[in-house]
Amino acid sequence: MSDTDPGPDVIIIGSGPAGVSAAWPLLEAGLAVLMVDQGRTAKPDAIAAEGGSLHDLRTGDGGQWKRFLGEDFSALVPRGLVSPKLKVPGQQYVFDGFHTAYGLRTDNFHAVGSLARGGLSNVWGAGAYVYDDDDLADFPIARSDLAASAAVVARRIGLSGSRDDDMAAFYGDDMPLQPALELDARAEKLLQAYARRKPALNTDQFQLGRARNAVLSQPLGARGACGYDDMCLWGCSRGAIYNAAQELVELKKQPHFTYRSGLLVRSIEGGANSYAVVCAAADQRPVRFRSKTVVLAAGTIGSTVLALRHLRHFDRDIPLYSNPTLAVPLVLPGFLGGVLPRKNFSLGQLGFRLRTAELTDAYAHGVLFAASGLPASAFIGQIPLSRPAAIRLFRALQPALLIANCFLPGRFSRNFLKVSDPAATGGVAISGGYQPGLDKVIKSTTRAMTRHFRKLGAYAVPGGARASEPGADIHYAGTLPMRADGTGSSAAPHTSSLGELAGSPGLYVVDGAVLNQVAAKNPTFSIMANADRIARQIARRLKA
């Protein structure tokens, strides 16, 4: 590509949920799009997702250890208290190389990022909800600005859930939905208890309903519906769980779309509607692409680093928000010592929303998971008994267990990101922490969860609640917040309400970086809707 070549209309960096969501509206407007991506894929010798249920695999396959532990036993390397999803041997490629590529160092922050085709959506939990006006309080946009885009994205990726329970309005009830997935027996029982006892409950403080998942209950395009194989954690063979890599297959069929992988974007040079995206190929050879319009969708950390390098904003801390999280195991005594289901769905079953005395102006949001798809060894080490006794206890407990994973608003986090000058180390440092007073909020949230669920006949395991390390939620946002147009005089890096980087016309950011704050609702679906909204505006501008 020579220097005079005008290049494609738009270059998008990254093929995660944000990148593909920005690509569709641009292509539909007839614009030529180049997507540049590191785009790692699973190793060729990796164990592929196969049909068959977790039960069949576990009881029948002598080679199962390769899938669960890894042929190199990588799942057994100690990693602290993190989601079991991050340890799945066949999915390590999703995280590989990220820290090294960015020279990332962390202090009290569990940073997770991806250089994979489809990004982190290869492993995500697929909880998908749209921010409402309360969530958008700090944003220069309102729910109505996202409505059309949310509906488009929902149709594209397929959401399943309920339109008429107590969580429906909170999750967004004005978008196309597939029927909710079948409930696990424990979740079913809890939901029935909620319906029965509702008159006696304070539903102002606590609401329970069907989870909302980007998981198909009916086939969509090439993707199959959920088969209740309980393999969600280990790799779904049916493609029922949304993954941006699935959409890339469709995108590649579009005539004006080009996908270039194997390229690590290092910097964006130039300015004002004339940019060069500078990448390194596998052999370190530099590759450059030029365009008037560049869209950063490299994930919050990646896009922030590229934007700060472009602005030469070095060695200064900027805030990064994330959701403090809390996991509480709940026991339904009626199932103790019972039988584990052979068919199940192991992502979110139910969702709940919680207010407490410490959380009056905001709420905590949580998801309940069945424990049937989780390895027992993840729990056994935490039970204060000898191993054989702990195994026996967990065996009796597991059929009665639901895990409540609860998120608190990002404003309780206190993390900072700093990029240093490439002339020095060029590295990236993230330090993590919580606002003073979060301890109290966590305690009162745990107490409130315990109380509300007890009324429904589910008992928190004593001493079982675990708060996670900053960053372990993997919901990163707020580094390049959107400011209402005309109020962008501040020195801190920010973007316009269209995600356009202040001082750099034509350079847009469409991922979590531009969310002003991260609400207690997992953010990805809202990121996608926002990317769609921004891309529509970009298309309109470029067409004008």
Add this chain to the structure above:
Amino acid sequence: MLVTGGGGYIGNALCKRLVEEGHQLTVWGRSRPGAVAQAAYSFVSYDLNAPQLPGSLSDIDVIIHLAHAMDDRECLKRNETATEALRDAARAFDGLVFVYVSSQSARIDAPSPYGRIKWRIEQLMDGANEVVVRPGFIYGGAGKGAFGMLLQVLNKSPVIPVIGWNTQVQPLHRDDLTQAFIQIVETNHRQRLYSIAMVETVAFSLLLKNLARHRLGRRVLTLPVPVSLALAGAALCRMIPGLPTVPRDRILGLTGIVAMDTTASLENLGLVPRDLIAGCRDRPRSSRRALINEGRILLHYIGGEQPSTQLVRRYVRALQALGLSSPVSLPPMSGRWPMIMRVHEPLPGTASPLARRLELAVSIAEASPGGARLFAAYAPALRVVAMARLLLTLGVELILMPVRKWRR
């Protein structure tokens, strides 16, 4: 964790230990630490003479700088430039701890250029997180490097020339030094300078006799040789092919030793170096059989029945892949009755090598069809029976808890 010079005599042991402790290890060096499974660390080829560092320090929290080029006089100086470059790169990262491994002979007026250069490099370490370690005379462990050479000589010759009339050394077993590094990395009250060795000095000839006797099962005579003669001898050795070459600096290094007061450093680290006889007695032994035995006991204990050989072999392979190649000590009767592990098992929440092995054994046992039967309640069973068995287990647990507590 970054170890430079990880392929050497000290480096091998240190790297092995770091991996066992669960650290994420990067090694820069001329050779790999052969004692450590390759999958357990990442290796970058490193030459002190190269003008540039071979990699980024961005993932590193601690550097232990062992690499030291000994080849010739020119080279000695380059140690200084290379160390300075590494130090400067490290200073760009807040909180990165830099441990420089110096020598007991480091002094401004040391008789050997080695001692002088070590002293000069020590002066570079004046930053907040920079630490200097001066180990005594290091011995023990696998026969590699200078120590290996010493063993060779002790093994072959009945009469051993010893430099000087009454050369004194402060011995330090290699594994005690390794332990010291671990403590230095972990402590919150880090000193700037650590002098680490046995508190008392020992005649060099006595150390040699003990090594010959306890390690090699030989008796040797030592013959004092004046320094000048030793130097001439070493020069002669170098000219005759086939003879081991003894660097001039090593000989000079032995003469320039001034006793160090190690008490404060040892106290700071809570370290008690092993006594000389015990240190000399150690013999590297093959551990695969011990690992198989360990796997059989732990898997039997966890599963409640004789484990399949496949499962045991998988356990050993996992340990090797994770770099955990030395067996843990188990109670003597556990081979016959694995169930007595129930009394021996560390209390919950204790981090110990045995606790880690049990955790691995649990994961490995679970990931098998037999594991599915044991861990997961897929098969219908009478709930009363299940609950009664559970209560029995918990009852036994309650009775055993005080014994386990007391055993600690």
